[in-house]
Amino acid sequence: xxxYQPADFAIPSGFQHYAGDNAEDYLGPFFYRVxxxxxxxxxxxxxxxxxxxxxxxxxxxxxxVLMSFADYCLxxxxxxxxxxxxxxxxCNSEFIGSSCEGDLIMGRAELTRQGKSLAFTRCTLSVDDxxxxxxxxxxxxxxxx
Numbered sequence: 001x002x003x004y005q006p007a008d009f010a011i012p013s014g015f016q017h018y019a020g021d022n023a024e025d026y027l028g029p030f031f032y033r034v035x036x037x038x039x040x041x042x043x044x045x046x047x048x049x050x051x052x053x054x055x056x057x058x059x060x061x062x063x064x065v066l067m068s069f070a071d072y073c074l075x076x077x078x079x080x081x082x083x084x085x086x087x088x089x090x091c092n093s094e095f096i097g098s099s100c101e102g103d104l105i106m107g108r109a110e111l112t113r114q115g116k117s118l119a120f121t122r123c124t125l126s127v128d129d130x131x132x133x134x135x136x137x138x139x140x141x142x143x144x145x
Contacts, residue, residue, distance in 0.1 A: 004029040009049040010104070018076070027065060030072045034080070044080070046073040046107035046123075050099055061099040066125060066133050067091070073107035073123040074137035078114070082141050089118065089138040097132035105132065117141055
């Protein structure tokens, strides 16, 4: 697996690459960091730089690419604390803005609830603090094999 360097994609400092998913690397690559808000609550921040091959024929970031990055953001807060792995059960997305080549898309994701086998998350993808997509997900925690 290739470990991509955030600086090579003009991603802000503090982000790291998870070198474990070929599909995410092919579509992205995507980066993450764990943050803490003013109230002490932890959340995950994702980062993704839009390249020409991520865009549709209209010049906007392809919706499927945005949904893939949202899925990454929805899963990572759970995955980082559940080493056997996770899979997405459902992902609901709402497109509320657009982005284009060169944009830095930031994702803010949080775990809203977790049970023994399922977790519930939500995220917002933004460009310059302008939301482009919101999503919620149900994430299945995998059992060790």
